[in-house]
Amino acid sequence: MAKKKEVKNLDQIKKLNKVYFDLKMKHASLALKETHKLSETRRDIARIKTQINQEKRVLGND
Numbered sequence: 001m002a003k004k005k006e007v008k009n010l011d012q013i014k015k016l017n018k019v020y021f022d023l024k025m026k027h028a029s030l031a032l033k034e035t036h037k038l039s040e041t042r043r044d045i046a047r048i049k050t051q052i053n054q055e056k057r058v059l060g061n062d
Helices: 002-028 036-059
Strands: none
Touching (some): 002 036
16 A cells, blocks of 8 residues: 555656746746745655655554
8 A cells, every 4th residue: 555655756756847947948048937836846746755755654654
């Protein structure tokens, strides 16, 4: 069960990384009006990575 959750989290990270990249490109071309989305997306990625690391520590897979 832990593997499924980890795969799901990794899929979410991949998706968020793509979103973050797209936002950065829009921001660089001055087309992004909602610049707060950059930091929100970056924080979402960090939250998922933190969750993965905490689960690894709990399971002892460090």
